[in-house]
Amino acid sequence: MSFKNFKVVEKMIFGRGSFVQLDEVLAAERKTADDFVVFLVDDVHQGKALEGRIPAKAQDMVIWVNVDEEPSTIQIDTLTEQVQAFNTKLPVSVVGLGGGSTMDVAKAVSLMLTNPGGSAIYQGWDLIKNPAVHHIGIPTISGTGAEASRTAVLCGPVRKLGLNSDYTVFDQIIMDSELIEGVETDQWFYTGMDCYIHCVESLQGTFLNEFSKSYAEKAMDLCRQVYLDDHVDKDDKLMMASFMGGMSIAYSQVGACHAVSYGLSYILGYHHGIGNCIAFDVLEEFYPEGVEEFRLMMKKHNITLPKNICKDLPDETIAKMVAVTKSMGPLWANVYGAGWEEKVTDEMLTALFRRI
Numbered sequence: 115m116s117f118k119n120f121k122v123v124e125k126m127i128f129g130r131g132s133f134v135q136l137d138e139v140l141a142a143e144r145k146t147a148d149d150f151v152v153f154l155v156d157d158v159h160q161g162k163a164l165e166g167r168i169p170a171k172a173q174d175m176v177i178w179v180n181v182d183e184e185p186s187t188i189q190i191d192t193l194t195e196q197v198q199a200f201n202t203k204l205p206v207s208v209v210g211l212g213g214g215s216t217m218d219v220a221k222a223v224s225l226m227l228t229n230p231g232g233s234a235i236y237q238g239w240d241l242i243k244n245p246a247v248h249h250i251g252i253p254t255i256s257g258t259g260a261e262a263s264r265t266a267v268l269c270g271p272v273r274k275l276g277l278n279s280d281y282t283v284f285d286q287i288i289m290d291s292e293l294i295e296g297v298e299t300d301q302w303f304y305t306g307m308d309c310y311i312h313c314v315e316s317l318q319g320t321f322l323n324e325f326s327k328s329y330a331e332k333a334m335d336l337c338r339q340v341y342l343d344d345h346v347d348k349d350d351k352l353m354m355a356s357f358m359g360g361m362s363i364a365y366s367q368v369g370a371c372h373a374v375s376y377g378l379s380y381i382l383g384y385h386h387g388i389g390n391c392i393a394f395d396v397l398e399e400f401y402p403e404g405v406e407e408f409r410l411m412m413k414k415h416n417i418t419l420p421k422n423i424c425k426d427l428p429d430e431t432i433a434k435m436v437a438v439t440k441s442m443g444p445l446w447a448n449v450y451g452a453g454w455e456e457k458v459t460d461e462m463l464t465a466l467f468r469r470i
């Protein structure tokens with residue numbers, strides 16, 4: 115048996131209003147007058163208050179990132195070329211300011227600036243050869259745990275798969291709960307439930323250990339304070355829940371909900387947060403208590419999920435989703451342990467999808 119030896123974010127700042135320290139953090143990386151920084155910013159912030167607060171100097175590059183579609187290898191390669199065309203030098207830092215999508219874009223661009231050949235060839239585990247450019251993650255919506263993780267999830271030519279490596283991990287994160295204030299309720303719920311579901315899958319999984327359990331229990335408690343108690347400090351709490359949920363799965367694994375959600379997302383294009391919610395709602399047999407509590411949270415926030423999405427789809431479309439879902443071996447191993455292959459049958463998965 116070999117134990118995971120994984121890298122964590124080296125430096126972090128937490129606190130309301132801490133975004134103001136980004137300038138100081140970057141000053142430490144800027145060594146000469148023409149050193150430059152690349153800011154990759156979710157375009158939802160364009161023309162808003164946050165735009166005026168980005169500490170960009172004249173020589174820096176600010177790129178607005180559109181996340182209507184989840185990040186793709188093509189998008190990453192285009193952005194990387196854009197940075198390379200802007201300056202023959204490497205930037206001294208790449209800053210990702212936004213949600214899981216934008217943070218993943220920043221991770222991936224910082225890696226591709228030093229690893230040639232295009233991002234698709236690095237989709238997988240530990241394929242990255244060279245250290246990335248210094249990169250900073252600053253969430254403006256919380257739940258995915260992308261700020262804590264060692265992956266950058268990309269839709270590629272063959273499948274949706276992350277650039278998983280120690281080099282992917284941010285060098286610095288800044289968790290300022292003021293930045294997540296303006297998120298619209300549905301999206302706040304979907305992305306926050308990603309964290310809740312990470313905790314359920316981690317805690318109910320066969321890979322569970324005290325490291326993962328400690329983080330997941332606390333993150334789940336924080337989610338309850340956010341989504342059931344409407345706590346006055348809910349933004350700080352959700353921000354910490356997201357980070358701790360990410361730490362929990364780093365040392366365990368996600369489970370049935372993510373496996374089904376990947377199937378939904380790859381074939382029907384559902385984004386991660388809403389895809390997870392749709393999938394979780396039919397998984398009461400796997401996670402009875404978690405699903406019951408999730409429904410309570412949905413009710414409290416008047417969330418309605420799309421229904422009957424798959425009921426009338428052609429058999430071959432369902433078969434494709436079943437194939438993607440079934441291929442998530444490590445996730446099913448976490449659900450069932452050894453011998454999972456016998457339990458994850460086409461019939462069982464087809465029946466699940468038909469209920470979605």
Ligand code: NAD
Pocket residue numbers: 156157158181182184185212213214215216218254255256257258259260261263264265266267293294295296297298301304305308385386387
């Ligand atoms: P997102 O980044 O896709 O953003 C969702 C929506 O919220 C977008 O419309 C965005 O513009 C908007 N938004 C962001 N900040 C806002 C703000 N402050 N105010 C108003 N609107 C705001 O959402 P997400 O759920 O955080 O991330 C999902 C992505 O993360 C997926 O691509 C998924 O694959 C990836 N992911 C990565 C990891 C990882 O470990 N790297 C883990 C889980 C998910």
Ligand code: ZN
Pocket residue numbers: 258308312372386
């Ligand atoms: Zn997730």
